[in-house]
Amino acid sequence: MFDSRHLRTFHAVVDKGSFSAAARELGYTQPAVSQQMRALERTAGTPLFTRVGRVLKPTDAGHMLFRHAVDILSSLSAAEEQIATVRRLRSGRVRLCTFPSAGATIIPAAVARLAEEHPGIRVELVETEPPDSLCALRRGECDVTLAFDYRPGPAEPPEETADDLVTVPLLDDRVVVVLPRGHPLRRRHRVHLADLAEERWIAGCSHCRGHFVRACADAGFEPDIAFTTDDNLAVQSLVAAGAGVAFMPGLVLSCLRHPGVAGRPVEPAAHRRVTAYTLREYERIPATRLLLRVLEETSRRLARDGCEGTSGVVGLAPPAAAPPPSR
Incomplete structure (x- = not known):
């Protein structure tokens, strides 16, 4: 040789x-x-x-x-x-997997910043809901994935993948109840979940639906789920038509709001945590490390603007007592 x-x-x-x-x-x-x-x-x-x-x-x-x-x-x-x-971050490629509402809010702002500051970095985007998105990361089909979870306690990846992953908490997304414009509870600033026990419901994706059913059980009732669809616009259209009410993350309403519905925070408060994940070996790649940082900073700005009421973002906040990213 x-x-x-x-x-x-x-x-x-x-x-x-x-x-x-x-x-x-x-x-x-x-x-x-x-x-x-x-x-x-x-x-x-x-x-x-x-x-x-x-x-x-x-x-x-x-x-x-x-x-x-x-x-x-x-x-x-x-x-x-x-x-x-x-x-030197003049070129590179990052494959990013995300779920729809993050793809319509966090991702565009992050990609726009990357394009301005590092035009040679190419972001390839695919859309997958968790937990499938985490499986795609483990299979090497993407470099970074955004996922959410509803479990109590600090945000963390599934136990079977925790040792392999770098986790970067992005934001807490408060769940709201979506009501028709003419609904009497629309006049309240917050709606107690138990007050909706007699309503018909439109349920979303299976991951969100499981959390919703548990929340109703904790409030003392079993929801009457009349319709089920993964399409967020279809959910809102059904609510606007008077077919029922719905549980929906605030991030969805921040990017997609039917004129015939109103979102109100629900009590007891419910949140979903949005987190970015990458494999530890991928974080060593400069473009991947850069994207994680930009996602974190973009989410912090969205949460801050949402809290200040300057951008119309509903129910967003920085991760509650967020620990340092698991790196």
Whole structure:
């Protein structure tokens, strides 16, 4: 196996015509150049130079190796330059998996900032709901995934994946009840879940529906689920038509609101935690690390604007007592 350092020195020797001239070009001593050329000839198994008087000439094998050395060194130089552009965040690719409401709120702002500050970074976006999105990350189908969970206590990934993942808490998304515009409880600033025990309900995705059913059980009733759909606009349209009421994360209403509905915080308060995940080995990649930071800062700004009421974002807040990202 040829050593690239020896090939560089060999190229300089042939190009400059002598060991001493190559040494001056490379900043080496002449004995160091001679030693490298002897090592290269041992690797090649044949002489690479002949000397006629003071003239140093490549042998046939030397000429052949020189032609290949030019291509090899050119390829190595191109590879070094390309890797440098990735390291300096001039280029790179990150595959991002997200769920729909984050894809309509957090992601556009984050991608716009990346495009402005690092136009060479390419973000490829796919949409998958948790827990499938975490499985996609483990299968290597994406580099970063956004997911949510409703479990009590601090946000954390599923136990079976916790050791493999870096977790970055993004925001707490307060769940609201979606009511028709003419509903009498619309006049309240907050709605107690128990006051909706007699209502018909429109349920969403299975992950959200499981949390909703548990919340109703804690409030002392079993909900009458009249319709089930994963389509957030369809849920709101059914509510607007008077077909029922719905549980919905505030992040959804911040990007998609039917004019015929109103969202009100529900008591007891319910939240879903939005978290970014990547594999520990992926976090070492500069573009992935950059995207995590931008997602974190974008979410913090969305939460702050939501709390200040400046952007129409419903029920967003920084992660409650958020620990430092698990890195």
